[in-house]
Amino acid sequence: MNRAKSEPKNGSVQARVIAEMRRRIIKGDIDPGAPLSELALAEEFGVSRTPVREALKQLQTEGLVEIRPRVGTFVTTPSRREITELFEMKELLEGAAARLLARRGRVAEIDLLERNLREADEAVERDDRERYAELVQEFHDLLIAGADNSKLESHYRMLMNQLAYSRLVNTSLSQPGRPLQSDREHHLVLELILEKDGDSAEQVMREHVRASRRALLAGLPLSGPNGRPGTAGS
Amino acid sequence: MNRAKSEPKNGSVQARVIAEMRRRIIKGDIDPGAPLSELALAEEFGVSRTPVREALKQLQTEGLVEIRPRVGTFVTTPSRREITELFEMKELLEGAAARLLARRGRVAEIDLLERNLREADEAVERDDRERYAELVQEFHDLLIAGADNSKLESHYRMLMNQLAYSRLVNTSLSQPGRPLQSDREHHLVLELILEKDGDSAEQVMREHVRASRRALLAGLPLSGPNGRPGTAGS
């Protein structure tokens, strides 16, 4: 029955389902708006409907799927407005993280950030966009982790999942000259953090997020993938 | 069996369970750390264990309960550190809301805030602490709503639920002179918003949250450095 038997990592069945479904949605393996049948998923994972159902319920509270009672479960499709709101939150949280990290002084994450930037410089030099995208992701994650606030971190993760940011970052970096500029902005932020100038670090970080957002929207076709009707862009 | 609950408003059974359990936990009807048995709740609500179970699962992702596999479900007891983190987030989000509201100009929420402050002035005058507590809650809610960002609002609600803030606000206002000072700070924030001075509004709002937090901790005889604050040690 159980075809995916090679995953003994977590004894809980539903935890496995949650992780796998979340991965698929974030990575984009399933199109936004696509229907998710409890029964179909249950058969695919070789389990009963119950854990699948609970997994979907949790993904709903995370904002990744939408359950319409007696109708079906669907992958959430963020509206244009929601994307704007999510970026506003991203700017807010990352800015705060920069300030908090600056206040903490020299902690482990600082070293990791420095190493990250060294590698990022090389990636930009080599014009290795894929590697740089990974490092960008790591940079932001390290920044959040460095804020040393677990609530901030968990809420940040939830927001990024809703944005499916790992997909978007590539689009953003495909703009000509964007990687180089992004790298410079990262350097500036870290520099300000090292100087313990929290206010400036926050301000620059927020500006960086806005720039990143602009680059993303510039590289995105008007109504995005599976765009929603009526929401004309800019 | 089924005590005639006068809540037929929502056809969904589990939605009712979620709402009711959330209300109890936030209001403090159940002590933090208390065990919640699926079976007991199912019998009390006159339903089966399945919807209760799904309700608890959702409350877990909201951070209100903790499910220890094969052991039991318990009301979350925020540690000292978590409380600090929650206040840090509160300060962050409310500050941002003030700035966002200032940028929006004169919207409906502004009028409601002005009316709120007029009533609050009277409540302070009468020394009606209970009424003032309600108005404080409303003030902050209006501020968040005025930011016009649904993501910010939902995350804010989640945080406040974890804090069980509606309980704490009374403690905070029991400090002598705190209501008057709080009222003045609210006036200042709204004034800055009306002047469209977003930066100052954010700054003052953040300071207001910090002051509120200090007043709270001063009136709260919290226990030792390790978690488990005041767990009804009978």
Next chain:
DNA sequence: CCATTCGCTCTTGCATGGCACAGGACGATA
């Protein structure tokens, strides 16, 4: 040809029962 209605099927919602594991009580043994 078009609008309406009936009915079928698909979906989720809820109830129930068996199972496996955690934790403590209790007793046997050194």
Next chain:
DNA sequence: TATCGTCCTGTGCCATGCAAGAGCGAATGG
């Protein structure tokens, strides 16, 4: 008396069955 092993009870976890609402298409009446 102290310590260890065993059993017993309570809990959440999962599987299965039944029921009810929603949506859609075909049949029907105009």
